[in-house]
Amino acid sequence: MPGIYLHIPFCKQACHYCNFHFSTSLKQKDALLEAMLRELEWRREELKGEEVQTIYLGGGTPSLLDESELRRLFDTIYKWYPVAPDAEVTLEANPDDLTAAKLQVLRHTPVNRLSIGVQSFAEADLRLMNRAHNAVEARTCIEQALAAGFSNLTVDLIYGSPTTSDAQWETNVRTLTELGIPHLSCYCLTVEPKTALDFFVQKGKTPPVDEEQASRQFEMLMDIMEAEGYEHYEISNFARPGFYSRHNASYWQGVTYLGIGPSAHSFDGRQRKWNVANNAKYIKSLLSIAPPTEISILEGDLFEKETLTAAQRYNEYVMISLRTSWGCRLDVIRALGPRFEQLFLKGIRDFILQDAVQQEGEVFRLTRPGKLIADRIAMELFEV
Amino acid sequence: MKNIRNFCVIAHIDHGKSTLSDRLLEYTKTISARDMKEQTLDDMDLERERGITIKSHAIQMKYVHADGQVYTFNMIDTPGHVDFSYEVSRSIAACEGALLLVDASQGIQAQTISNLYLAIEHDLEIIPIVNKIDMESAMVDEVSDQIIDLIGCKREEIILASGRTGKGVPDLLDAIVNRIPAPKGDPEAPLQALIFDSIFNSFRGVIASIRIMNGTLRQGDRVRFMNTGKEYSADEVGILQLSNVPKTELLTGDVGYVITGIKISKEIKVGDTITKVENPSPEAIKGFEDVKPMVFAGIFPLDNDDFEDLRDSLEKLQLNDASLVFEPESSAALGFGFRCGFLGMLHLEIVQERLAREFNQDVITTIPNVSYIAYTKRGEQLTVRNPADLPDPTVLDYVEEPYIQAQVITKPEYIGSIMTLCMEKRGLLAKQHYLTENRVELLFEIPLAEIVFDFYDRLKSISRGYASFDYSPIGYRQSELVRLDIKLNAENVDALSALVHRDKAEPFGRKICKKLKDLLPRQQFVIAIQAAIGAKIIARETISAMRKDVTAKCYGGDISRKRKLLEKQKEGKKRMRQFGKIEVPQKAFLDVLKLD
Numbered sequence: 001m002p003g004i005y006l007h008i009p010f011c012k013q014a015c016h017y018c019n020f021h022f023s024t025s026l027k028q029k030d031a032l033l034e035a036m037l038r039e040l041e042w043r044r045e046e047l048k049g050e051e052v053q054t055i056y057l058g059g060g061t062p063s064l065l066d067e068s069e070l071r072r073l074f075d076t077i078y079k080w081y082p083v084a085p086d087a088e089v090t091l092e093a094n095p096d097d098l099t100a101a102k103l104q105v106l107r108h109t110p111v112n113r114l115s116i117g118v119q120s121f122a123e124a125d126l127r128l129m130n131r132a133h134n135a136v137e138a139r140t141c142i143e144q145a146l147a148a149g150f151s152n153l154t155v156d157l158i159y160g161s162p163t164t165s166d167a168q169w170e171t172n173v174r175t176l177t178e179l180g181i182p183h184l185s186c187y188c189l190t191v192e193p194k195t196a197l198d199f200f201v202q203k204g205k206t207p208p209v210d211e212e213q214a215s216r217q218f219e220m221l222m223d224i225m226e227a228e229g230y231e232h233y234e235i236s237n238f239a240r241p242g243f244y245s246r247h248n249a250s251y252w253q254g255v256t257y258l259g260i261g262p263s264a265h266s267f268d269g270r271q272r273k274w275n276v277a278n279n280a281k282y283i284k285s286l287l288s289i290a291p292p293t294e295i296s297i298l299e300g301d302l303f304e305k306e307t308l309t310a311a312q313r314y315n316e317y318v319m320i321s322l323r324t325s326w327g328c329r330l331d332v333i334r335a336l337g338p339r340f341e342q343l344f345l346k347g348i349r350d351f352i353l354q355d356a357v358q359q360e361g362e363v364f365r366l367t368r369p370g371k372l373i374a375d376r377i378a379m380e381l382f383e384v
Numbered sequence: 385m386k387n388i389r390n391f392c393v394i395a396h397i398d399h400g401k402s403t404l405s406d407r408l409l410e411y412t413k414t415i416s417a418r419d420m421k422e423q424t425l426d427d428m429d430l431e432r433e434r435g436i437t438i439k440s441h442a443i444q445m446k447y448v449h450a451d452g453q454v455y456t457f458n459m460i461d462t463p464g465h466v467d468f469s470y471e472v473s474r475s476i477a478a479c480e481g482a483l484l485l486v487d488a489s490q491g492i493q494a495q496t497i498s499n500l501y502l503a504i505e506h507d508l509e510i511i512p513i514v515n516k517i518d519m520e521s522a523m524v525d526e527v528s529d530q531i532i533d534l535i536g537c538k539r540e541e542i543i544l545a546s547g548r549t550g551k552g553v554p555d556l557l558d559a560i561v562n563r564i565p566a567p568k569g570d571p572e573a574p575l576q577a578l579i580f581d582s583i584f585n586s587f588r589g590v591i592a593s594i595r596i597m598n599g600t601l602r603q604g605d606r607v608r609f610m611n612t613g614k615e616y617s618a619d620e621v622g623i624l625q626l627s628n629v630p631k632t633e634l635l636t637g638d639v640g641y642v643i644t645g646i647k648i649s650k651e652i653k654v655g656d657t658i659t660k661v662e663n664p665s666p667e668a669i670k671g672f673e674d675v676k677p678m679v680f681a682g683i684f685p686l687d688n689d690d691f692e693d694l695r696d697s698l699e700k701l702q703l704n705d706a707s708l709v710f711e712p713e714s715s716a717a718l719g720f721g722f723r724c725g726f727l728g729m730l731h732l733e734i735v736q737e738r739l740a741r742e743f744n745q746d747v748i749t750t751i752p753n754v755s756y757i758a759y760t761k762r763g764e765q766l767t768v769r770n771p772a773d774l775p776d777p778t779v780l781d782y783v784e785e786p787y788i789q790a791q792v793i794t795k796p797e798y799i800g801s802i803m804t805l806c807m808e809k810r811g812l813l814a815k816q817h818y819l820t821e822n823r824v825e826l827l828f829e830i831p832l833a834e835i836v837f838d839f840y841d842r843l844k845s846i847s848r849g850y851a852s853f854d855y856s857p858i859g860y861r862q863s864e865l866v867r868l869d870i871k872l873n874a875e876n877v878d879a880l881s882a883l884v885h886r887d888k889a890e891p892f893g894r895k896i897c898k899k900l901k902d903l904l905p906r907q908q909f910v911i912a913i914q915a916a917i918g919a920k921i922i923a924r925e926t927i928s929a930m931r932k933d934v935t936a937k938c939y940g941g942d943i944s945r946k947r948k949l950l951e952k953q954k955e956g957k958k959r960m961r962q963f964g965k966i967e968v969p970q971k972a973f974l975d976v977l978k979l980d
Contacts, residue, residue, distance in 0.1 A: 005940055058939075190936045215932040235935050251939050265941035272944050306944070316947050323938060373908065375933040379950040384958075 002047045003054035003250045004077065006036065007261030008062040009279055012096075016130040016200070017158075019192035021263035021277040022060045028279050032262075033069055035286040037076045039260050042295045044080040046268065047258055051082045054247035055089045055110070063097035067105045074110050083110075088246040090115055090154075095133040095141040103148035113152040113245075114145055115185075121172050124163040128206065129189075130196070142179055154183035154245065159221065160214035161189045162207040169217045170224070177228045182243035185236055186221055188214045215372055222368065235323040235366075235374055252320045270313075273305040311383045314340045319378040322357075327365035340383065347381040385637040386566045387453055390595065391511075392460040392475050394500055395485035396493035400515040403547035404485060405443075405459065411553050412445035412457065415626060442581070442593050442624045442639055449561050457560060458595075458624075458639035460580070462499070467728030469498070469854055470675050474580040474655045476502050477671055478595035478639065481509040481564030483556075484531070488514045488522035488544075492530045497793050497823075497852040500535070509564045510535055511543065513556065518546040533820050567637030574665040575599035575607070577634075577642070577658040582649060584704035590646040593624065594658060595639050597669060602633040606661040607644065610668040611653060615661055616644035649706040675707050677725025678786075678857075679732055679836050680769040682713060682750035682879065683739075684721030686959060686970055690745070691720045697743035698722060701735065708735055713770060717879045717963060718748055723770055726752075729836055748961070748973045750879045754833045757784040757860055771881040774867050777918060783883075784860035786832040789814065792843065793825050794851035801846040802826060809834035810885060829858065833883070868893050868922075870900070871914040872966045879973065889915075893923035896976060903972040906930040911966055 010029060011022045055077065057065075065073070077083065090113040091106065098116065106114070118138045120126055126134060133141075145153055155176050159169050176184055189209050191198050200206035222232060230238040234252060237245065250257060251267075259266040263277035276282050285301040299305065308316070314336045321328040334341045348364060351357040356370035356377060366374055395401035409415040445457040462475045476482070482503040486492050503510060512531045517524055528542050543559060545552025581593040594601075601607070605618045620643040622630040634640045646652055654675070657668035685694045695712075702708050709725040726732040732752060739745040756768040759781045768774050774783070790811065792802055796818075803813065803826070811830035818824050835855065843851050868889050870880035880900075884892050893915025900913045908930055915923040938946055960967040 185937075187937055188932075188935065211931050218932065234938075236937055248939055251943065257940060259940055263941065265944070267940070267943075274941060274944075312947065315951060316943060319947055319950060320938060320943065323935070371935075372932045373930075374935045375946075375950060376908075379954050379957075382951060382954045384951050384954045 001053050001250065002050050002256040002258065003056065003247050004047075004052055004081065005247075005257055005259045005261075005264055006055070006057045006062070006073065007259065007264040007275075008057060008059040008065060009262050010064050011059070011061045011132075012064070012094075013130065013132050014196065016128070016196040017189060017192065019195050020060065023279055026064070028283060029064075029069075031283045031287070032279055033065075033072065035283045036261050037072065038286050039295075040076050041080055043258060043260070046266070047081060047256065049082065050256075051084045052077075053084050053087055054250060055083070055087060056247040057091045057111075058115075059092055061094050061097065062091050063093035063102065067108075070105070070109050070111075078110075088113055088152075090245070090247055092117065093141075094131075095137045098141040098145060100144055100148070103144055103150070106150075107148055112150075113154070114150050115154045115156065116141060116145065117156045118142070118176075119156060119158045120161070120164065120168070121175055122164065122168050125158070125161050125168070128161055128163045129158065139175070142176075142181065146179070151182075152243065153181050154185060154243075155181050157184060157186045158189050159186060159217040160209050162210065164213075164217070166213075166217060166220065170220060173221055173224050177224065177230075182240040183245065184225070184230070184238045186218075186238070187236055188218065218372065219368075222371070231325060232371075233325040235371055252324050253326070254317070271305055271307045273303050275303045276301070310337050310340070314344075315378075315382045315384075318344065318381050319375075322364070322366055322378055323374050325365065327360075327363040330362040330364070343383055344381055351377050351380075385569070385571070385635065387455045388458070388567055388637045389455060389481065389560050389564045390458045390460070390479045390567060390637070390639055391481035391483060391560060391564055392462050392479045392503070392508075393483045393485060394462070394496055394503060395483075396487070396490070396496045399485050399487040399490065399493070399496075400547045401461070401485055404513070404515060404545065404553075405461065407547050407550050407553050408445060408457075408459065408557070409443070411550070411557060412447045414443065414445045444623045444625050444639065447557055447561070450558070455561050456638075460639070467726075467730045469502075470673055471581070471654055472499055473502055473506075473671065474578065476506050476508060477655075477669070478578050478580045479503075479506075479508055480567055481511060481560065483560075484510050484512045484535070485515050486513065486527055486531060488517045488524050488527050489519050491523070491527045492534060493849055497534070498791070498854040501793075504535070510537070511556070511559050511563055512537055512541065513543045513545050513552070515545050515547055517544045518549050518551065533822060569596070569598045569636040571598075571600060571636040573598040574663050575601055575605075575658065575660045576665045576669055577601055578669050579609075579652060579654055579656045579658065581654060582652045582704075582706065584649050588620075588643050590649050590652050590703070591628070591641050591643050592652050592658075593639070593641055594634070596634050596636050598636055598665065599660070600633055600635050601642065601658070601660075603630075607642075607658050608661050608664060609652070610657040610659055610665070611672050611674075612651060612656065614651060616646065619643050619645055647703075649703045652706065654706070675727065677707065677709050678728055678754060678832060679726045679752045680723055680755060681726070681732060681752040682715060682718070682721050682770065683710070683724050683736075684715065684718040684748045684750070684879070686746040686748060688719040693743075694722065694739075694745055694747065697739055697745050698724070700743065701738060705735070707731065715750070715772070715878050717877045718750070718961065721748075725769075729840070746959070746970065748879065748970055750973070751882045751976075752836055753883055754786055754831075754836060756786075756865065756883060759783070768883070771867050771883045772878050774865075774883060782862050783865045785863045785865060787829055787858050787861050788832045788835065788855040789858045790828045790830050790835065790853065790855045791825065792828070792851050792853055793819065793823060794847050795822060796824050798847040798851060799824060799826065802843065802851060805839075805842055805846060806830060809839060830855075831861075831863065831885075832857070866917045868896075869916045870896060871912075871916055872904075872963050872968070873912050874914070875964045875966075877963055877968075880976065889917055890922050897923045897925040899976050900972065901925040901927055903975055904966070904968060907966065909965065 009022045089110045091111045092115045094117050121135050121138050123135045157172050191201050201208050225238045256268050262279050262282040264275050266273040285298050333344050358365050358367050393401050441461040443459050447455045460475045462472045514527050543552050543555050576597040577594040579592045579594050582590050584590050603621050607618050608615045620630050621634050622628050623640045655672040659665040685691050698710050707727050710722040713723040714720050758766045758768050758775055760779050761781045806828045811828040814829050815827040864886040865883050866886050866889050868882050868884050870877050897913045897915050910929050911927040913925045914921050959970045
């Protein structure tokens with residue numbers, strides 16, 4: 001059931017809130033792609049020949065890749081990995097890249113799902129975030145994608161920005177439901193340390209995120225999506241039936257995934273690996289050795305790894321599963337060790353009493369109020 | 385004896401005392417340049433970091449003079465903070481001379497002055513040195529003028545030196561020989577040895593640094609400590625070089641050490657006189673004081689299970705810090721801990737830091753206070769070292785608090801702002817007089833409690849460091865004191881209670897509430913922070929409830945990042961104290977005192 005994630009670490013311009021790994025200089029694009037192709041080849045053993053169910057191109061901005069780059073990438077994947085015929089292949093795209101021509105190119109690749117970083121349909125919001133597109137592009141790109149035949153679309157929105165009124169937020173959400181977009185990912189604007197946004201907030205140039213507003217807009221979102229028949233299947237994700245993100249769902253269900261590219265993470269059920277978050281180092285380490293060399297010699301240069309202890313696996317499971325509509329299962333916890341079951345049951349009681357968690361037999365799920373404090377609940381249940 | 389020179393060094397922080405000392409050690413070949421660690425004498429990490437000397441140190445050097453004779457120099461390094469002024473006075477009492485070291489680009493700093501006056505009071509020969517003359521910003525003439533102004537020496541008596549290049553060091557060595565008198569004392573008289581410092585050694589017990597004022601001390605002598613009255617055997621005597629060098633005897637005028645097998649540092653009191661059991665000296669050396677703690681605070685283990693470990697650590701710390709006292713106490717908020725007594729706030733900070741560094745003890749310290757005397761309506765008299773012990777208003781008659789006489793020496797232009805500060809601190813000006821045209825002495829009577837918090841730092845900042853400060857207790861006086869309680873959602877946090885003057889209760893309460901508002905993490909419910917005198921609420925702040933987490937995205941790479949973040953938060957929760965439903969981080973207890 002494994003998935004492959006490919007990180008394309010380039011952006012045309014830096015969004016003020018983003019703390020992902022990217023570079024706004026495209027100079028190294030060729031070398032980087034070359035290195036990623038090598039990594040794909042060399043790490044194929046890690047998926048043990050299992051059929052790949054999902055492929056996800058994230059970033060950065062994968063929509064910056066041109067036709068030939070995309071072709072080389074997919075050719076290499078299909079050369080070394082068995083990919084299921086009905087695999088979900090997602091590409092993250094920025095509205096300003098999604099021209100009619102680009103959409104035509106994409107139609108001729110295995111990409112069958114687009115994740116569009118719209119964030120907002122309001123000019124003020126987009127300016128505050130320093131997005132590369134404007135409000136008009138935000139809407140036209142969706143219409144064009146639909147017209148080009150991409151029906152499996154997901155759109156990202158951001159709420160809680162000081163520029164986003166409740167009315168604007170409702171407009172943003174309703175625009176998408178009315179366009180019939182089957183999947184939405186909605187995030188609260190987060191001021192990550194060391195981002196431009198963080199700097200502006202510290203300097204007092206941008207007001208900090210107002211918690212009341214953020215909670216209110218999150219609740220508005222849940223109301224609208226419920227009324228519109230979307231399932232709130234993960235704390236930040238809503239989908240019409242049958243349109244869950246299969247790739248992302250695999251993260252939340254402990255499925256194996258292989259992460260290719262700088263800063264990409266991989267997981268095999270017990271071990272997490274992550275590549276160096278530096279384009280130059282990534283390229284250098286991969287192009288420095290000649291195949292057929294064991295990739296393991298690049299540990300420390302190219303990647304680091306961590307084998308999860310039972311407690312860490314328990315912590316991760318609780319943290320992730322509580323965020324999903326599948327919920328947190330006591331039998332899974334029990335299998336990790338009896339002490340975890342005790343710890344969990346002891347800790348969850350308070351939250352059940354507070355009506356933040358609902359129990360159904362051996363399954364525990366967050367209630368609406370619980371969804372506002374998912375992190376705190378997970379933290380309280382953690383073993384450290 | 386005629387070839388011995390005993391001297392101390394008086395200098396402001398950073399005026400190059402340690403570097404110049406190192407040069408002396410090098411020139412006298414006491415230590416080779418190769419073995420030299422920067423600043424050999426300050427050997428506690430804490431001392432190096434803070435650039436201050438906490439303990440006195442003594443070191444012996446041999447110097448071959450131009451006259452062909454070998455001289456023995458005993459140099460005693462002294463602490464430089466008002467908390468330790470008693471120790472300084474004992475080091476000074478062990479010397480005949482003092483090197484007054486002044487930075488050529490900074491001039492005389494006021495902190496140097498009170499120690500200088502102590503030295504002059506003890507009739508020490510002062511050798512003024514202008515140091516760091518090689519610096520570009522050196523103002524040799526100006527600084528020399530200041531020195532002449534202050535001690536009335538001749539210009540040519542001032543030695544111009546550079547610890548860095550070694551310039552002036554030979555002149556200094558000559559001056560030590562020619563200007564500092566040899567020790568006086570009667571070798572035939574009964575033994576009188578002055579203890580000016582002690583250190584604890586885990587193998588040898590307590591090692592006392594001593595100066596033989598009269599008589600002789602031999603290895604194996606039966607000795608008596610005159611103030612404690614206890615008797616011991618002088619198991620080992622010797623001199624203080626970079627390590628201790630045993631000798632069979634110490635003669636009049638010598639500086640050295642004695643080991644008597646004492647395991648408890650409290651038995652050795654700085655300033656005490658050692659004499660012999662046989663043929664004892666009829667009187668002790670003047671100036672002994674039993675150093676009493678001035679400031680008290682509760683120290684509690686973060687985790688109540690660590691109570692015994694904390695006791696153990698405090699006991700070990702006390703071994704080489706005899707001025708630290710403690711006794712068990714319990715707090716409703718913090719459980720079991722200790723009420724500790726300190727010489728002053730710097731001493732408190734040092735103890736806290738040493739507990740963390742040397743003993744790995746995470747502690748919560750309550751608001752420091754002084755020792756009060758409460759009188760009840762039935763005529764009882766109670767010592768109150770903990771606000772919780774103040775009798776109920778219904779039975780309390782009145783309270784007395786300790787007063788001090790504060791001596792501030794400064795430049796005339798700072799008089800105004802210093803007076804304002806002292807008045808704000810409930811001080812009364814007792815005397816003002818000019819020492820020189822450019823230097824004025826102010827004497828205030830101030831409640832000790834008022835200088836405990838931020839007096840010293842504020843004095844330094846308003847006078848740009850140009851104010852020296854010293855104080856001595858002048859007894860107890862009746863005062864309008866009230867207990868200010870801090871409540872979290874109506875529950876008293878006894879660890880945050882403080883005794884304050886009625887007039888200051890409100891601003892103080894407001895400050896604490898405001899500070900706590902910043903320090904307490906928001907929780908899922910509203911938190912009311914209140915300051916109260918009895919049942920009367922005098923200040924209030926509210927922390928609103930937390931509505932929503934930042935439930936950010938959680939995909940591939942986010943998972944371990946998020947897990948680690950939450951694990952860290954959970955780890956941090958272990959370091960919190962629960963008051964009812966409210967969690968208070970340890971940091972809050974520490975930071976709430978930093979009011980400005």
